[in-house]
Amino acid sequence: MQTDEHIQADEWIDRYLAGNLDGESLEKLKQWALASEERQRYVRSRVELWLSSGASGSHTPFDSDKAYERFLSHKAAQRPVAGRRVMRPWWKLAGRVAAVILIILLPLIGYWRGEQAIEQHFADIVVEAPLGARTKLNLPDGTQVWLNAGTRIVYSQGFGVSNRRLTIEGEGYFEVAHNQKIPFEINTREVDLRVLGTKFNFRNYPNDQEITVDLIEGKVVLHNDIKPMSELYLNPDEKMVMNRVTGEMKKSSTKASQSNVWINDELFFDEDSLEDIAKRLMRSYNVQIEVADSLRGRRFYGSFKVQGNSVENILDAIASTHQMRYRYDDGKYILY
Template sequence: MQQQEIWFSAVQEEERMRYDADQAFEAFRQRVAEHRTPKQPKRVIGWKSVFKYAAAVLVVGLVSFFSYQKGESNLKEALTQVEVEAPLGAQTRLRLPDGTLVVLNAGSRLVYPQDFGVDNREVELSGEGYFEVARNEKLPFHVQTPSLSVRVLGTKFNFRDYPNDEEAVIALLEGKVALGNRLREEAEIILLPDEQVTLDKEEGHMKKKSTKVKNSLEWTSGRLFFDEMPLPEVAKILERSYGVHITFATDSLRDLRFYGSFSRSEQDIKDILQALVKTGKVRYTQTEKEITLY
């Protein structure tokens, strides 16, 4: 823009020097015309117009003020939140200010306020996390996801609720927890050790059953455990654990279930895929991070 402005200035100077005489005559003619043209009466602005403009300015001012207040409130809230993530292919362990141990599985996120443990113990979970909650009867521990809310005093449990999963699952190892359904009106469910609740996100119903919860915690020690798990769920776990993308070329594979136990430190994604092939029902192709099952 600076070069363009300089170029225009040079042109204007050249034109001024070329037409000085013409401009002098034109200026004289305009002054004569001004004396002959009657002056227009001054426009008087009424009080109604003043109030109208003042009201418009006030409305704009109020909108700007409340927008600023809302933006400032959101900014303060964001600045007072602590967010911890476990990237794909990795896990994250953390100790909350109250002493609670949390292990986040791959592709998970935990958010809690900076003043956690002062007036409340509330956290938000996206993904899967194992919790060993420090006991505090005066301040119950709350975990919330878009689907479920969990209230405990002191306990050990596993909570899985990934955004793209069809189900949310919570399994209790020790203590007692109360579950609330956030998708529909439903009575709280009390969970006891070696019990599991599964929430169908589409229908919104919770179902409780007995289970071996220790199997659900294999991932915290670096193992992958599949207990008659549907193949689409197996694929999701492999995607998060190894940072790959898995697609199905044949829809009939989605009805298959798989059983197996693997060590992430000793076996890679190819070992697990070979185990699937040995069932005689699955084959695969792989190009870098893309895997197709057929």
Template sequence: MKAEKEHIDELIVSYLSNELDGNAVHELKEWIAASVENEKYFMQRQEIWFSAISDMKNSIYNKDEAFQLFRKRVDTYQKNKMMRKRLRWKIVYKYVAFISIIGFISYFSYWRGKSNLKNVLTETGIEVETPIGSQTRLRLPDGTIVILNAGSRIIYPQNFGVYNRDVELQGEGYFEVARNIEMPFYVKTKELQVRVLGTKFNFRDYPEDKEVVVSLLEGRIVLNNQLQREEELLLLPNEQVILDKRVKTMKKEWKRDGINIEWITGRLFFDEIPLPEVAQILERNYGVRIKFANDALKKIRFYGNFNKNGQSVRDILEALSATEKVHYTLNDKEIILY
């Protein structure tokens, strides 16, 4: 039994590291589908795995190091589980009758509603959130690379890659999707859904933004408007779609100079964008609050290219002030533009 669990753990780790061949993937999927207990075991181990790699000290991913951390986390989990079990047995005699009734009901609930139980487990998601002023890089179980911008988050099912590859996004994310013809990759927000097989694209949809912007670097993607019924749009490299949240329509355009995703390297590129958009970007990346002394300033557009890792918010404000169209006051984390 122990040897079998160790074998399954090795399969799970290899799968989450995207190093499992076709036959082994089939073996793992058959084992997961064999019982609800196996599915719960897989989801539990997946959570432990992601917890382990998130604590890795090195920025470069190392499977061996990650596996050792995984084993330590599993041992700690088992010890805590045994302690909780011993504690429960100290008081369990008080509730034997009650638990027996619940167990009886649960058995028949499971027997009559196995598919419903499976759906509950499937819908339980893993959430990854990036704080203001930070970026998060993660690797999904299918090998897809995701970089989340400041103030963003994604949610995906615990059994991601087993039955589907569905992701919910809030904010901005850059995706390098691992190709899988049999299982499309979906990214969805309240306003827009993207369907892909394997490609590289950027998806920005912050709740406070007036527009949703999806930009394609490689491959093909299909976009579906979630605000109103509209024909699907096919996007090709160097094209982007802008969904206006107010009028609820999509517009496709071709980017002559290519798609700019410098934010994933820590650069802030302002290409003649309105000052309110500049303010939002600075707020997310530096954790500040920006107020406008008058609405006339909101019509001003700004061009600039900065390195967030080497330049402070004051450096950018000084560049704004150098235009002689905008001045500022900076008090701790609060900025007033006038």
């Protein structure tokens, strides 16, 4: 049963969610909620009902009874799917929900509770660059990302609200927007990377033997998830190479600006192994290449534009060194 004070609180909350609560009344709502944990829970439950009502963005008055019915029906219909959060009809409300949490809930019930209230309504976003193509995207926090061919990243719709965390399989070049309060993180099974604002290239194809990080600007810290060791810090023009099998993680100097030339449709081989070059050509041209065992360990240097060059042009250039030959047979290029 609602008391008069709850009725007054309902009015304040509903007016705030409708976007027409004045500053004096908002302050009264905060003071009312701070008086007890029960009141804090009450404010949170009202916001949850609003999330389920679908009322945001419309001029329809908030109906708590109907909202509660919708809330229960949504709860009953939710089914977890392979570690993914289910997409819900109100995902477009993320920006408004964030404002509600930051202005009302965070000062009242603590950041972690507010974070949970937001994140339970977010699903994962998956972006892929298919073989033979590259793509560029802007993340919600302003970070710019270029994805190389055959790359896949996953991040939450709430990216930038309480965390800036993503996973990647493949290769990406990142220009990270600076945010002192929320670090930018990349999490993989082998290595975790954390920064505040920087430019770096991250390569982590599942079928490659090595994971590499080239730092162009700023500073990054790397945590080894395979082998216990101290965190590794990179400065500009330094490179980390991790052996995916052994977990060995080493740092060396490099010309990091060459690591992201692929975003300009260029292939750059800096004494790379022929196996690695073959994989990069397969991704860039969406072809099949097989390297003979006798050529494993051979390394080559060169720079090529993808546009205007066929895979045969590049293989011809490598073959001109007289260290290998190739033929096309049964739908694939065979290097021998």
